[in-house]
Amino acid sequence: MRCFDASLYWLRLLAVVIIFGGALSSTQAQVQPQPVPAPRIPGSPAQAPNSSDENDQDPMAHRAMVQQAQRRNELRQQDIVKDTDKLFSLAQELKTEVDKSNKNEMSVSVIKKAEEIEKLAKSVKEKMKGN
Numbered sequence: 001m002r003c004f005d006a007s008l009y010w011l012r013l014l015a016v017v018i019i020f021g022g023a024l025s026s027t028q029a030q031v032q033p034q035p036v037p038a039p040r041i042p043g044s045p046a047q048a049p050n051s052s053d054e055n056d057q058d059p060m061a062h063r064a065m066v067q068q069a070q071r072r073n074e075l076r077q078q079d080i081v082k083d084t085d086k087l088f089s090l091a092q093e094l095k096t097e098v099d100k101s102n103k104n105e106m107s108v109s110v111i112k113k114a115e116e117i118e119k120l121a122k123s124v125k126e127k128m129k130g131n
Contacts, residue, residue: 076127083124090117
């Protein structure tokens with residue numbers, strides 16, 4: 001019975017991750033903050049030249065950097081959606097196996113499936129953080 005309770009815990013955790021992922025992805029698609037340039041003091045001898053100062057002067061380089069960042073965010077979002085879909089299908093498979101199994105004893109395949117779901121859920125969580 002204890003394994004069955006653990007499986008329910010992971011199913012609930014998965015549901016929370018999926019719901020949170022959907023909410024997070026919709027808010028990230030709407031809000032993209034623009035970087036705020038730091039104030040510069042012209043001719044400050046103590047300040048070393050910064051490579052971002054060169055990009056502030058060149059609008060093409062700045063635009064390229066912004067486009068690269070947007071593309072990385074889009075790819076990360078696609079990975080999150082793909083992994084979330086896989087999480088959903090794995091959770092459905094796990095539920096089917098749990099329903100078929102004996103209520104007092106879980107099979108090894110059920111436990112391995114739950115561990116796979118756990119690893120994938122952690123991966124999705126890290127991608128959502130942007131790491």
